[in-house]
Amino acid sequence: MLVAVVVTALAAVSGCAKSPQTPQYAGASMFAVGDCVTIPAGNPASSDTLHATKVSCSADPSYTVGAVANAAGSCPSPEYQHLATEYVDASTSKLCLVPNLVAEHCYELGVPMGTLQLADCSQRGQQGLLVQVTARLDVRDQKACPSEGGQYAWPYPSPARTYCTQTIF
Numbered sequence: 001m002l003v004a005v006v007v008t009a010l011a012a013v014s015g016c017a018k019s020p021q022t023p024q025y026a027g028a029s030m031f032a033v034g035d036c037v038t039i040p041a042g043n044p045a046s047s048d049t050l051h052a053t054k055v056s057c058s059a060d061p062s063y064t065v066g067a068v069a070n071a072a073g074s075c076p077s078p079e080y081q082h083l084a085t086e087y088v089d090a091s092t093s094k095l096c097l098v099p100n101l102v103a104e105h106c107y108e109l110g111v112p113m114g115t116l117q118l119a120d121c122s123q124r125g126q127q128g129l130l131v132q133v134t135a136r137l138d139v140r141d142q143k144a145c146p147s148e149g150g151q152y153a154w155p156y157p158s159p160a161r162t163y164c165t166q167t168i169f
Helices: 002-010
Strands: 036-038 053-055 062-068 095-100 106-110 116-119 128-137 151-156 161-167
Touching: 036 095
Parallel strands: none
Antiparallel strands: 036 053, 036 062, 062 095, 106 116, 106 128, 128 161, 151 161
């Protein structure tokens, strides 16, 4: 169950290099494929909707816009992180995202939304799951990482990226 939450919440897109593609939705026109954005962790019990803000790709953590959802609201791959419309504004809900994370850093994964925030590796997650990125690889390869004892691969399609992670708490 825990693995399914992590994998589902972090299925995303990758890379900070700009792509010539442009969004197909008017609501997402403020973001282009290749842009990096941040989304606050937020509180799902709050009535406030969250929204993406364009940032430098060096922001940690951030997300890379890998694609824009189609007219039905689906991303081109289930690996992309796609936040539910009940938590985010219309332009943010159309983004197909890949986490932009740093190796050896720890992140708290907010549940149920799947947003990430930088965390202290020695502190138990307050609201979600605490994971450490043990490696960041520029390939899409589910088998590139160890798969025992709380270790998982998070592969993303475009640009190709795989995070090797270790669940801390």
